[in-house]
Amino acid sequence: MPDIGVLIKKHTAAVVALRRYFHTYPELSGQEYNTQKRVLTELRALGIEAKPAADTGVIADIAGPAAGPVIAIRADMDALRLQDECGQTYQSVNHGVCHACGHDGHVAMLLGVAKVLAEMQEQLAGTVRLLFQPSEEEFPGGAQPLIEAGALKGVAAIISAHLWQTLAAGTIGISYDRLMAAPDAFTITVQGKGGHGSMPQQTIDPILTGAQIVMGLHTIVGRNIDPLENAVVSLGSFKAGEAFNVIPDIAVLKGTVRSFDHALRLQIFERIEAIARGISQASGASCTVEKKLGFPPLVNSPEIVKTVVEAAGELLPADHIITIKPVMAGEDFSCYLQKIPGMMIFVGSGNAAKNIIYPQHHPKFDIDETALPIGMEVLLRSALKLLNKMK
Known part of the structure; x- marks a missing residue:
């Protein structure tokens, strides 16, 4: 040899x-x-x-x-x-x-x-x-x-x-x-009602709703997942509006979920959807949640x-x-x-x-x-x- x-x-x-x-x-x-x-x-x-x-x-x-x-x-x-x-x-x-x-x-x-x-x-x-x-x-x-x-x-x-x-x-x-980990992704689209920034009472603010969703999503790992499990939920994108004095119609949030267990990754996505829909409903907005399961x-x-x-x-x-x-x-x-x-x-x-x-x-x-x-x-x-x- x-x-x-x-x-x-x-x-x-x-x-x-x-x-x-x-x-x-x-x-x-x-x-x-x-x-x-x-x-x-x-x-x-x-x-x-x-x-x-x-x-x-x-x-x-x-x-x-x-x-x-x-x-x-x-x-x-x-x-x-x-x-x-x-x-x-x-x-x-x-x-x-x-x-x-x-x-x-x-x-x-x-x-x-x-x-x-x-x-x-x-x-x-x-x-x-x-x-x-x-x-x-x-x-x-x-x-x-x-x-x-x-x-x-x-x-x-x-x-x-x-x-x-x-x-x-x-x-x-x-x-x-x-x-x-499994690298999964999600997109949340919040549909509100736009209007002039000086008259917020006439609008349904998707930025405020989106911000509350962001805070809610960050409770998933700390409060819904076994602390001995490996899991991550992170937001990487939050886009809404262009003008300083206009409340937009739509906000779009994008993020990732990382985990090792298939049942756990599905549980996390269930919580993402429940939080997004619940906060949107409470705000008078609506939302859609798209998920993409990545590699195992x-x-x-x-x-x-x-x-x-x-x-x-x-x-x-x-x-x-x-x-x-x-x-x-x-x-x-x-x-x-x-x-x-x-x-x-x-x-x-x-x-x-x-x-x-x-x-x-x-x-x-x-x-x-x-x-x-x-x-x-x-x-x-x-x-x-x-x-x-x-x-």
Whole structure:
């Protein structure tokens, strides 16, 4: 068996260069055509059979000499609608589009894994399937179309890595069960009666009604939900009117619900509707409530996590493998875990000494690139261990 650490080091510079390329030329969800083209070019140059899938995604298999299990590794490819302010030579040249979540690193790491696997293909105890997935950032996401394109056909388990800024570079974060929440959304439209701001008695004020709804919604988690459960209700938008002296007809509120339990998420939406309708009725207004259930919660498979921890222990000290609490962000990697066992790890990418301190989805987000070979090696060693365990 080739020395994995030596092979990782051999390809690290190329992986860093790829990450910077993808960061310079980011593409939005469903528009990852240049990214897809570069991925296909890189894989085919290695002699790896790769095919486009789900419009802008890629599926590629690296098969060993004998029949065996199939283990999948997934990387997401899309960027955000955000102006890049990282200030580096590789800052985005695509105006208003930015890799501020680490997906550029995810694609580069998976291509690095492909480079190493191409050199040790004859030692594989089965097949490693590489999934380059589009459209993670925008609902309904790219996981389901990739599944429909055959991404999970014959796959025994799936793993993925997410670069995570709040963890220091040189560490990884793991959870044996809940990792990321279901990201749901809602819109409340309050219909009042507009009029002149100097004569409020002639109106039904949707701004005042909306403000009372906002206050009411913030009681749900504190007063209706078991305090031992994980749940969030947050408002992100409240729009009404344009003129300082006009009471408008309509106010529109938009927000998000985050939870891990399906029954709980439905309970929260019932309370949102009851509060909105009750306050509107009391104010003489009416309202509509629209809900959008997002991806399911991301819950790791404990047995797969144990194998990944074993693999990580081959290159990291025990105190650099950190058991973390769940986060309330969402991820459509959960769609794969509804079908087969698997897990996602967080790869630390923050470094205060290098001023890499800005969180995901911030214009100045960047990563400590020393995280890339760590993520590559953990994914690679995990896949090899799973191939041997599941054959």
